Amino acid sequence: MIDYIVKSRSMKDIRKIVNIIKKHCGFYDCLQFPIMFFWEQIIPKIFPDYRFLYVEDDELEGVEAYTDHNSKIVKVKISVYLKALNGSSRDLFTIAHEIGHLFLHDGEAMIFARTSERFPAYKSAEWQANYFAAEMLMGSHLIIDMSINEISNACNVCEKSAKIQLEHAISEREKGRV
Ligand SMILES: [Zn+2]
Structure with a gap:
């Protein structure tokens, strides 16, 4: 990778950052953020x-x-785009992940990481974009008291993503950050 x-x-x-975007669009309290509307109508603006x-x-x-911040090109597999339009949770996550790269890493100096290199998660562009996507799809403040199954159904995400996001939300609350 x-x-x-x-x-x-x-x-x-x-x-x-995610919450500023959601509040700005009036979706802070919604369990399903309209990823594809945002992607097609708002992101290009x-x-x-x-x-x-x-x-x-x-x-x-x-x-x-793949988002290339130097040439400012975002490439998405046509099959991913079509499946995301049809509501496929995995492909919506991919689109939300690229939205994360745009908001977090546009215009930022990025050092290529060799696969053998070890560095903290919070400095990883991929980790950051994944957490951004998870938060976009499953707002911590909304899902923290729900079950994995409830999150998966309400937010249209797979159970694996729901589980990870719930664990993050709980650990953040334990640290007094939510
Ligand atoms: Zn990425």
Whole structure:
């Protein structure tokens, strides 16, 4: 997996950004954020210098989508885009992950991380974009007292993602951060 070392961001830092976006759009208290509406109608207006390309699946090897901040191009597999439009939870997560890269890493110095290299999660571009996507799809403040099954149904996410996000929300609350 390709990863980059970026500026440190805690879960709290990332949550703050996601919540500003959600409040701005009036979706702070909604269990389902309209990812595809946001992606198609809002993102191109916020990031007008980016190009969004839907490419044949074999053009992207090993990844579902890819954001290149230097050439300002986001490539998404056409199959991922179509499945996301149909409400596929996995593909919606992929789109939310790329939205995370745009908000978090646009214009930021990114150091390519070799796969053998070890560095803290909070400095990983991939970890940050994954947490951003999880928070976008499952707001901590909304899901913290729900079961994994309830989260999965209410937020249209897989049970694995729901479990991870619930564990994060609980550990953040225990640390007094939620
Ligand atoms: Zn990524």
